[in-house]
Amino acid sequence: MNFIPDFSNKNIIITGATSGIGWETACRYIAAGGNVIAIGRNTSKGQELEQYAASEKGTCHFYACDFLKSETIEPLCARILAEFPRIDILVNCAGISIYKTILEMSIQEWDDIFTTNVKATFLMCRSILPSMRTNKNGHIVNIGSTAGVCGAYNLHSYAATKGAVIQLTRSLAAEYSADNVIINCVCPGATATNMCKDGETPDEMREFLKRFPLGRFATPAEIASIIMFVSSDEASNMAGSIIMDDGGFSAI
Structure with a gap:
């Protein structure tokens, strides 16, 4: 799939934009003419991204933020809204995972993953939704996971956070669709990113991929294409949808 519509004149916030799916999504929005407001931890x-945008159709403005410091999120959003009062699209892509059993995981690690994956998504939505409601227009795409639907071995905390994001998506869609704020959730399966690969050995990964009918990792580009479609005008009748992009994992 290579869905690249025209996002010219669209202001697009992407969190987690400096790695993995967020990076690929930011690059594709820029190539499609969007004004990308990229948020991430990695300044370089x-x-x-800003340099890439200089030779592409769109533009990019980078804001450094570590979502583990959740007290910085709302002030950052206030800065962004002061510069870009109309936000057309918000993609909540920032996330971390921790591969440990419940007996191995510390309370601090549990708090960290919920702060990054759930609290930050909540705070971004709470900060940006008022602008979208005022403009009677907007798309929010949250990033869930098949783990949030099916569970996952050694990923209980990650699965719990993504389950929370899925239900947050459904609830916000029920509350704000009448304001023409379209809110959906894309749930990737195993994707070829460092976050996915770092937790397993090569042998473990080969065994893991046997559980996927397609038998391979998704690419970040494949997930980015779905995110772009869901945030486009062509998806105007989708609201509260949980889109599984998992190589058939959830079908069996």
Whole structure:
């Protein structure tokens, strides 16, 4: 799938934009003419995005933020809204995972993953929704996971956070669709990113991929294409949808 519509004149916030799916999604929105407001921890990668935009159709403005410091999120959003009062699209892509059993995981690690994956998504939505309601227009795409639907071995905390994001998506869609704020959730399966690969050995990964009918990792580009479609005008009748992009994993 290579869905690249025209996002000219669209202001697009992407969190987690300096790695993995967020990076690929930011690059594709830029190539499609969007004005990308990229948020991430890695300043050098953020600067790379801005340099990439200089030779593409769109533009990019990078803001450094570590979502583990959740107290910085709302002030950051206030800065962004002061510069870009109309936000057309918000993609909540920032996330972390921790591969440990419940007996191995510390309370701090549990708090960290919920702060990054759930609290940050909540705060971004709470900060940006008022602008979208005022404009009677907007798309929010949250990033869930098949783990949030099916569970996952050694990923209980990650699965719990993604389950929370899925239900947050459904509830916000029920509350704000009448304001023409379209809110959906894309749930990737195993994707070829460092976050997915770091937790397993090569042998473990080969065994894991046997559970997927397609038998392979998704690419970040494949997930980015779905995110772009869901945030486009062509998806105007989708609201509260949970889109599984998992190589058939959830079908069996």
